[in-house]
Amino acid sequence: MLGKEKILHRCSICNRGFLNKSNIKVHLRTHTGEKPFRCDTCAKAFRQKAHLIKHQGIHSKEKPVHRCSICNRGFLNKSNIKVHLRTHTGEKPFRCDTCAKAFRQKAHLLKHQQIHKRIGRE
Structure with a gap:
């Protein structure tokens, strides 16, 4: 903050x-x-x-540095593989405070929350 x-x-x-x-x-x-x-x-x-x-x-022609241990998909940075692993584990750490729906990525939660803001303005 x-x-x-x-x-x-x-x-x-x-x-x-x-x-x-x-x-x-x-x-x-x-x-x-x-x-x-x-x-x-x-x-x-x-x-x-x-x-x-x-x-x-x-x-680019860069070789992936990080490989998924489950499906072998390659990633250039650690943050992308961390998000990708959630597709295998089912982890959804980002939860909507309004309706409790959970998401794998923070960006998806933020997009979802716009629905509640639009409904609140109607």
Whole structure:
């Protein structure tokens, strides 16, 4: 969370505070679903340019560093294999506080929570 810095920008949807305008612009995409950065190779879209750049590594000739011990699928970074392993274990560590539905990825929970916010505004 933010320390003693003064919050200059506040999200009009969830009231989260930000120190600069560029951070709130990126944050708002979690509410709108906007993904302006698209991979030229596979057309997958991302909210942040840094996430696109990280993703593009899967299309390079780099050899996967991390291998799934169950299905042998390879991954370039540790965080991706951690998420992938949940498909085998069934683990869903991210739970909605409103309806208790569980998700394997935090991003999926955040997208789901938009449903409750829309219903609350109707």
